[in-house]
Amino acid sequence: MSAGYDVAIVGGGHNGLVCAAYLAKAGRKVVVLETAKETGGAAKTEVFSPGFKVSSGAHLLYQLHPKVLADLALEKHGLKLAADDLATVALARDGAHVTLKGPSVEGVSPDDARAYANLHERLLRFAAALRPMLSQVPPRLGEGMGLADKIALAKLGWSIRRLGRVEMREFLRIVLMNVADLAEERFESDLLKGALSFDAVLGTHLGPRSPSTVLTLLYRLAGEVSGGQGRIALPAGGMGSVTAALRQAAEAAGAEVRTGSPVAQILVEQDRAVGVGLDGGEVVTARTVVSNADPKTTFLCLLGARHLDAGFVRRVHKLRSRGDVAKLHLALDGRPEIPGLSEAQIRGRLVIAPSIMEVEEAFNAAKYGEASAAPAMELVIPSLGDPSLAPEGKHVLSAVAIYAPYALKAGWDRTRESFKQRLIDRIALYAPKIEQQIVAAELLTPIDLEKRFGMTGGHWHHGELAVDQLLMNRPVPGAHQYAAPLPGLYLCGAGAHPGGGVMGAAGMNAARQVIAREKR
């Protein structure tokens, strides 16, 4: 029997660590219990081939919440960016690439460039209107509505209202529209439209023609990194350095972090969470348990349906959380060459999404449990700007690919090798010599991501980021304010509002709820 804690946090992913840091700063006695040998969850830097390191889960930083960054003094704890404003390059087979950076876009007609600048500015404004919601607890409606809920609703209403009449109308029109229409209303360039579509659908089970993909695009733009909205950054040393800084911050604040300590169950006494039991049988008692695990794991595996209301359990079961994203890591014995790219461009985020229709066709396959024949991809070569990741003269390429459905009909065991080759061939269309440079290649399918990071369905948002699973419906009503229907139990992971990405907002919001509700 371990000493009693105020709070036991199940899982040392970035949100668990953020939550731990806030709670420790508030004077709570906190322990973080992580299954793996290292903290970080899916935000980790790992060696995948001798001498080659890569961010094995998330590989780009879009939206580390500025409040988290400041409150936890992450820079003091060692967080450094290797690059802080990456361009996005939509790769063209003929070398006429299109480059997007902030409001500017190169490689398209002047009309498209103008229209893009307009749209970009407008989307940032709309995303900014939604941003306060990220650090807000989603309100309750109806009879359970309290003052805080009313304030939260009013704030959201006001931030949309503040856009002004014309912009508010446009916001309400496009917010649930599909991104293909949004792009086709404005642009001619297939590459530009393809890249925009890709950004909107990445990480979701949606295609460019699926309604609501403008909202998922806004979600991506709502975040802020290195002081700019809509920017993309690469942490020095890979994503693991973000969580290393978070761990340091948590420990500096007094939290205890125990790795190699898999939680087997959440313990309940007299209808209240009272601690957790570890795999070896050890019991860690705590007045409050906060779970960084995804909602299905938390409620159905660690807690058990018998402690919950049947209606609630049914909702948890129905939660859609099957991932569609695979990761590919290549160790290269030389610098990859992509004809037509400048030095600045190749250090950017390279997107293979030649047109809306190609992304849509890639998605079509996923609907039927098939892997895309021509997947859409995002590539980064972080070693170009961060020599710590590969031996001298050698490089690492990290790619995310859609769509690679979790529940593949043919089974991943039979498909893994051919899909890996398909991705490499796809890259080779743009980097013809890459195949000869490959020293090692690692493919992580959603099944692998599920196993490695303990995320149900291998979904990086812990649950589909769709309109019907947002706000009050995230993860399910009754747990949407971070507190579970069982007293003393909270959620703090990406399955809770506002979802995934290395943002930390869920951890921060959850900590605030624990502080407010659980008196010491």
Added chain:
Amino acid sequence: MKRYDAIVVGAGHNGLTAACYLAKAGLDVVVVERNDFVGGAAVSRELYEGWTYSNCSYVCSLLRPEIVRDLDLPRHGLQVIPYEGGLTFMQNGDYFANYDDHDAHYREIYRHSPRDAEAYEHYAAELMRQCRFIKPLLMRPPPDPTSFRPRDINELLYLGKAFHGLGELEMYDTLRFWTMSIAEFLDEYFESDVVKAHLCGSGIIGTALGPYSPGSAYVLLHHYMGEVDGNIGAWGFARGGMGSITKAMASALQAEGGEIRTGSGVERILVRNGKARGVVLENGDEIHGKTVVSNMDVKRTFLKAVEAKELPGEFLTAVRNFKIRGSSGKLNIALDGLPDFPQVPKDCPALRGDTHFSDSMERMERAYDDWKRGTWSKDPYLDTLIPTRIDPTMAPPGKHYMTVFVQYAPPHLADGEVWDGPNRDAFGETVLNQIAQYSPNFRDLILHAEVRTPWDLENEVGLTEGNIFQGELTFDQLLFNRPVPGYADYRSPIKGLYLCGSSAHPGGGVMGAPGANAAREMLRDLDAPQTVREPVQ
């Protein structure tokens, strides 16, 4: 020259509905119609001797009962006969039927899945809750959330109150329902593929969405919120074909002293000093009026019938960006007798309703994939009915009329292909083949078949791209966004010019609500007696 109080452009069911309410208020009303017959897409036509085709819209449910009562349509000859079920044929030789009779329906679902039979009760209750929520919103103008006008604020409060009245969990569920896909919604209740496929059809009919597209659950609701004789969600045949509805409306209009001019296509809407003054007909004649209300869709009205210089640029952009997408075609078939369907007992009452041949949602989604690629579905979703099983007036004795609604058919074919000629034939053959697979004598019975592509619907009825709803029913085009944000109140930037067609709230179907709502706004503006009931607050 005579100056009318109101000129109605187009004698579709909404145009006629609006005209009736206006005439009831004592206004001098004329309806001008391009075709030689009234009805728009709610018509009965003899295209093969002895047969009456409902050759566009083919079944009735959404027509608002308030309108039927106000216009006294039964007295003018309208009779709606409910049909008794529906049926989906399965590839494995079995079938799934739905019956009016609750116990028979339960047993039939049970035959496919005991779990689903239990789940159906919950499903039906949830759907009914959504119907009850949306019904009062149909016959009122949607509020403009950006406006501070007392009326808009009142309407917003009404909406908020209605929403709040659902209860906490139900509010969350409603938010989900309005944004999720019909496939996800059905997956939450059912396990049997055919049960889901059968229920799913209403989520895609008439829209360029697939069952897996977010927002298609709402489309299902749009098809369920109607009623026949107070039976919510029921569908029926208008005796004598869909034209009976518009014929009754035309008769009601004439009884009120309204005038109808067929064969009078409108070339242009006359605008002077930002105000509508009348219309110019295709033959050059001018008709003058204080107000003009267009039953045409929003694109035809503002991009074709009104000169661009009369409209603000942002408004025109918004109209151009309004999505009116053709997604369906149709076959009308004269049959020498009743086709056999050996898979189903001969006297099965479900055969008197809508029959389908898609036994999984995946097949329907794949049909949608074809549409996205710019071709008609190779394995289409069919909504097939034989109205003459119930209504003998539509064909000679012993003979039958079959209507086949086909989803999906894009208005623009890929690779520069055009609809006329071989493509039209191939499209028709695809449909006939699917039916013939289940009915060995079907092909031999065919006396005449009319194949209608989206372009036919555009050319004949004037519906842009052949979209049956005059605009997609996606959230970006519903309520205050329909047809253009800021103009959801049936008005337009041109004073005295109104919209009363399905491009306006609450959208398509033979519903009449846009027509009635538009008339209410016009009567308000004209300070005329109000003949359209004011919505309850």
